[in-house]
Amino acid sequence: xSERTHTCGAxxxxxxxxxxxxxxxxxxxxxxxxxxxxxxxxxxxxxxxVARDDEALLAQTKRLRPEYVIxxxxxxxxxxxxxxxxxxxxxxxxxxxxxLTVLSEARRPPFQIxxxxxxxxxxxxxxxxxDLRRDRMQRNMQLRHRVLMAARRSLDEQGFLDIETPVLAxxxxxxxxxxxxxxxxxxxxxxxxxxxxxxxxxxxMIGGMDRYFQVARCFRDEDLRSDRQPEFTQIxxxxxxxxxxxxxxxxxxxxxxxxxxxxxSIVTPFPRLPYxxxxxxxxxxxxxxxxxxxxxxxxxxxxxxxFRVFRDAIAGGGAIRALVVPGAGRYSRSQVDxxxxxxxxxxxxxxxxxxxxxxxxxxxSILKVAGADTLGRLLDSAEAGADGLVLVAAGAPHEASALLxxxxxxxxxxxxxxxxxxxxxxxxxxxxxxxxxxTEGRHMSMHHPFTAPRDEDRDRLDTDLGSVRAKAYDLxxxxxxxxxxxxxxxxxxLQRRIFELLGISDEDARSRFGFxxxxxxxxxxxxxxxxxxxxxxxxxxxxxxxxxxxxxxxKTAAAVDLMTGAPSTVDPHQLRDLHLEPTPER
RNA sequence: GGGGUCGUAGUUCAGUUGGUUAGAACGCCGGCCUGUCACGCCGGAGGUCGCGAGUUCGAGUCUCGUCGGCCCCGCCA
Numbered sequence: 120x121s122e123r124t125h126t127c128g129a130x131x132x133x134x135x136x137x138x139x140x141x142x143x144x145x146x147x148x149x150x151x152x153x154x155x156x157x158x159x160x161x162x163x164x165x166x167x168x169v170a171r172d173d174e175a176l177l178a179q180t181k182r183l184r185p186e187y188v189i190x191x192x193x194x195x196x197x198x199x200x201x202x203x204x205x206x207x208x209x210x211x212x213x214x215x216x217x218x219l220t221v222l223s224e225a226r227r228p229p230f231q232i233x234x235x236x237x238x239x240x241x242x243x244x245x246x247x248x249x250d251l252r253r254d255r256m257q258r259n260m261q262l263r264h265r266v267l268m269a270a271r272r273s274l275d276e277q278g279f280l281d282i283e284t285p286v287l288a289x290x291x292x293x294x295x296x297x298x299x300x301x302x303x304x305x306x307x308x309x310x311x312x313x314x315x316x317x318x319x320x321x322x323x324m325i326g327g328m329d330r331y332f333q334v335a336r337c338f339r340d341e342d343l344r345s346d347r348q349p350e351f352t353q354i355x356x357x358x359x360x361x362x363x364x365x366x367x368x369x370x371x372x373x374x375x376x377x378x379x380x381x382x383x384s385i386v387t388p389f390p391r392l393p394y395x396x397x398x399x400x401x402x403x404x405x406x407x408x409x410x411x412x413x414x415x416x417x418x419x420x421x422x423x424x425x426f427r428v429f430r431d432a433i434a435g436g437g438a439i440r441a442l443v444v445p446g447a448g449r450y451s452r453s454q455v456d457x458x459x460x461x462x463x464x465x466x467x468x469x470x471x472x473x474x475x476x477x478x479x480x481x482x483x484s485i486l487k488v489a490g491a492d493t494l495g496r497l498l499d500s501a502e503a504g505a506d507g508l509v510l511v512a513a514g515a516p517h518e519a520s521a522l523l524x525x526x527x528x529x530x531x532x533x534x535x536x537x538x539x540x541x542x543x544x545x546x547x548x549x550x551x552x553x554x555x556x557x558t559e560g561r562h563m564s565m566h567h568p569f570t571a572p573r574d575e576d577r578d579r580l581d582t583d584l585g586s587v588r589a590k591a592y593d594l595x596x597x598x599x600x601x602x603x604x605x606x607x608x609x610x611x612x613l614q615r616r617i618f619e620l621l622g623i624s625d626e627d628a629r630s631r632f633g634f635x636x637x638x639x640x641x642x643x644x645x646x647x648x649x650x651x652x653x654x655x656x657x658x659x660x661x662x663x664x665x666x667x668x669x670x671x672x673x674k675t676a677a678a679v680d681l682m683t684g685a686p687s688t689v690d691p692h693q694l695r696d697l698h699l700e701p702t703p704e705r
Numbered sequence: 706g707g708g709g710u711c712g713u714a715g716u717u718c719a720g721u722u723g724g725u726u727a728g729a730a731c732g733c734c735g736g737c738c739u740g741u742c743a744c745g746c747c748g749g750a751g752g753u754c755g756c757g758a759g760u761u762c763g764a765g766u767c768u769c770g771u772c773g774g775c776c777c778c779g780c781c782a
Contacts, residue, residue, distance in 0.1 A: 147742080154739040167742065185732090202740055210742085230716055231732060234743080237717070241774045294782040314782085341781045342706095554782095567782040603782095665775095676775065 121192060128164020132197050132211050139214060140192040141166055142222065144252065145183050146233045155180045156213075159191060160233075162257060165207050168193065168214040179219055186225035186232060186249075193217040240667075244681040247672055259669045263657050265380040267334060270354055273376035277369055279332040279356065284319035286312060286336070290631070294567070296340035298349070306698040312338035312350075315650055318635050320357040321569060321607055324646040325638050332356045334653070343676045345665040346599065346655055350674075356604075357648030363590055363606055366647050367391075367546060370594065370602070373651075374544065381660045383542065389594070391546040398517055402524020404550070407598025408543040410531045414523045417441045417511065420497045426489040429471075432513040440512055440519040441501045444530045447508035448474040458510065458526070459484070467522045471511040473497055528598065539662075543597055549573070550591040553584050553620070561622040566591040568617055570605040571647075584620065594651065601656050604649025611639040 123142045130139060143161035155170045155177060168191045170180040183189065193214040204210030229245075230238040232252050243250040250256055271281070290297050290311035297311035313319075315337050323331045335355040343349065354373075358366060371387040378385045390408075397406050400413040418439045421429040429439050450458075455472055462470035473483035473494045481491045481498065503509045510526055512519040531537050552572050553562040562584055564570060572580060576587045590606035608614045614636060618628045628636060654666035667673035674680050694701060 147744095149741050149744050150738090151741060151744075152738040154741075156741050156744085158742070165742095169740085171739065199740080202742085204742055206742080227715070227733065234716085234731080236731075239712090239717085239774070242716085244774090291782085295780080317782090339781065342779085344781090345776075347781070564782050570782090675773090677773085679773095681774090 121190075123190070126163035127159050127161040127166045128208055130166060130195055130209050130212050130214070134195045135197045135212065137195050138192065139195050140190060141168070141214065142190045143188070144225075144232075145185055145187045145189060147185070148180075148183055150181060153177060157183060157189075157191075157216075158233075159189065160252075162261075164209060166209045166212075166214065167204070167207075168216050170216045170219070176216060176219060180216070183221070184225065184227070186228055186252075187221055188223040188225070190220040190222055191216050191218070241675070241681060244667075244673070244675060247682050251671065255668070259657070259661050259663065260671060262381060262661055263653075263669055266377045266657055266660065267653065269376045269380035270373060271334070273373045274332045274354075274356070277330070277372065279330040280328055282323060282328060282331050282333060284313070284316040284323075284333060284335070288313045288316075288319070291315075291317060294339075298338045298340050301697040301699055303696050303698075314339050315353065316355050317567060317569065318632060320355060320648060321646065322635065322638055324357055324359045325641065325643050329359045330357070331648075335650075337650075343674070343678060345667070346658070348654070348666060348670065348673055349678050351666070351670075352653040353650040354653055355648070355650045357646060359644040359646045361606075361645070361647055363548070363592065363647065366604065366606075366649060367592075370649055370651070374594075377656065378542070378660070383660070385542055385544060389544045389546050391548050393549045394547055394551065394588075395549065397547050399520055402517075402520035402522065402527065403598075404547055405593065405595045405598055405600045406524070406545070406547075407528060407531070407537070408545055408595075409538055409541040409597055410536045412442065412444070412527050412531055412536070414440050414442050414520050414527065415501055416516075417497055417500055420493060420500050421489075424489055424493045426485055426493070428469075429489075429513050437514050438516040438519055440516070440523055441497065442510045442512075442523040442527055443501050443503050443507040444510065444526075444534065445504070445507050445536065446534050447530060448503070448506035450508060455508065458530075461529070462510075462512070462522060462526060465522060465525050467512060468514075470522070470526075471513075473509045473511065474503065474507065475505060541597070543595075545595045547593045547595055548591075549588045550593070551585065552576075552587040552589040552591075555585070562620065564617075564621060565589065566603065566605050568621055568623070569607045569614070571608045571613075580616065580620065590647070592649075594649070596656070596659055599655055599659060600652070601659070602649050602651040604647065606645070606647035609639070609643040609645045611636060611643075614639055 121140050124140045127141055127143045141159055143159040146158040146160035146165060149156040153171065157168050157170070157180065158165050159168055170176050191214060193216045195212050196215050198211055198213055228249050230242055230249070232249060235254065251260070287300060287310040291314055295314050297314065300310040300312065302308045302310060316333060316335050320331055333355045335353050336350055337353055338350050340349060341347070356369070358369065367388065371389060375385055375387060392406070394404055397404055399416070402414060416438055418433050421439045422433055424430060433439065459470050459472065471483070471485050473481065475498060476482045481494045483489065483494045486494060497511070498509060501509050510523060512522045551565050552570065554565045556563045566589060571590045573588045573590055579587050592604060593600050594602035608617065654669055657669040658666045661669055663669055672680065672682065679686070
């Protein structure tokens with residue numbers, strides 16, 4: 120067998136007259152009797168080859184079926200002007216086959232490769248090797264490669280060292296459920312697959328590596344979503360002797376490089392939005408800022424109003440918040456009522472609306488009880504305009520905003536206010552250090568327990584935990600959290616104090632990460648970093664709704680690999696080696 | 706753990722108030738065709754209606770259970 124001379128996307132008119140050998144998959148056969156066209160496909164493209172004039176060759180070509188792997192040799196010919204195909208890169212040439220070899224036959228595929236029609240996802244996953252041949256996955260895998268290579272180049276240029284950390288690791292404190300790996304050598308003991316290389320990267324800073332990155336696989340044994348898989352990839356970074364601003368600058372430069380790999384340019388620096396403001400104005404810590412539609416506080420309007428429900432809510436420490444939906448002022452009464460139903464489905468006890476009618480008159484679900492004056496002031500204060508619908512929610516400030524935040528996302532999409540090409544990148548900063556956990560009955564770290572508090576909030580660690588802000592930040596793209604990080608604690612006493620506040624006992628802390636506390640005592644540089652969700656970023660760049668479509672071998676929502684059948688039962692001998700016993704079937 | 710939704714030919718789907726032989730398109734197989742490129746034309750094969758019970762004279766259709774895909778809530782520092 121002769122060597123491949125070109126890929127299926129390579130030949131041009133400049134190759135005219137030369138001999139070429141292509142290898143690839145039979146994409147499509149067009150059999151015209153004594154003239155047969157075959158499209159041969161590989162990762163690089165599609166080339167039309169043609170069999171004619173030779174009875175034996177025609178007979179052989181007739182036997183080709185979709186997805187056979189073939190080698191064809193022949194002369195590159197320029198197509199006549201009336202048979203050019205502008206739809207493919209190689210459309211000005213074709214190969215007149217002299218020799219055809221079937222390298223491998225193929226069973227009839229369970230779905231058509233040469234077809235962009237949708238195929239159910241379970242079939243795609245079971246036959247992933249066939250799905251990967253299709254244009255969509257070819258494009259996505261190539262995009263993923265380009266983006267990751269650009270990221271590695273950018274980080275290398277910025278002085279980061281690519282360092283690998285263990286996959287067989289120690290269970291991290293708090294956080295998600297771990298995937299555990301039993302130790303054969305140490306009966307009853309387990310490794311944990313890392314949820315992130317958090318402690319290792321901080322120890323690399325203590326180890327003087329100054330700037331570290333890793334394209335790291337992370338594992339979390341939690342339920343899946345379209346943007347969550349049990350194993351996923353992060354660009355994990357850590358930097359020494361830096362402030363938050365230095366981390367931001369490095370990440371912004373990195374993000375620019377990654378977007379450039381998809382021929383997109385983005386503006387830096389990214390805007391910064393304090394957490395509290397995000398929660399108030401957008402009802403979310405990951406606001407989609409492709410559309411403004413900010414939620415406003417209108418408590419003032421109702422503080423003295425005749426509408427008791429709102430007056431009481433304010434008196435009880437709550438707030439009245441309003442969202443203007445541009446264009447929704449022309450909704451029919453029943454459409455507006457449906458919005459109220461939607462709000463109730465989202466868990467609201469109710470939702471009030473108001474707008475101006477065609478004559479400038481005030482219309483509202485509470486017109487009679489609140490009065491036209493108050494509602495007129497509401498419409499002015501919220502800047503509803505002529506065709507804006509104002510939705511109003513009452514309750515605890517964050518809850519009122521959270522409800523309107525959900526309505527904001529739905530209605531912005533429904534009203535076509537979101538530009539799909541827009542890339543809204545934002546830093547959300549000043550996260551709270553702690554949040555109260557009802558289930559645990561104690562404060563938990565909002566980010567993780569190694570996060571440093573803001574200097575000016577530090578003295579409130581003793582008095583008012585809930586108000587302490589952290590040097591923690593998230594990176595948000597189009598309403599999706601694509602990264603999160605913080606400046607870490609580099610002083611051992613403070614770290615010890617934080618564990619104490621989190622209700623982690625000295626003994627507990629020592630046994631779980633005493634090694635880390637000890638490391639902090641040997642000269643720790645101030646440091647901080649971030650982890651970026653590679654799968655999510657690439658899915659957004661590719662315009663894919665699920666990260667599964669930018670991963671070669673993802674798992675289903677039930678955390679199963681449909682192709683390999685993992686997870687599966689194992690041989691009893693393996694269990695015995697690992698000192699495990701099967702539990703009785705339930 | 707909870708909720709929603711889908712499961713019919715190889716694939717994507719349609720299938721009316723429960724009623725005779727379950728359809729379409731694409732694909733597949735065969736035939737014809739020397740300029741196609743989603744080739745065209747003619748013909749053909751192909752179904753455990755996810756699985757199991759139940760209701761009924763009769764179930765793709767209704768009920769219950771179960772399995773699987775997807776989406777969401779909880780969960781995910």
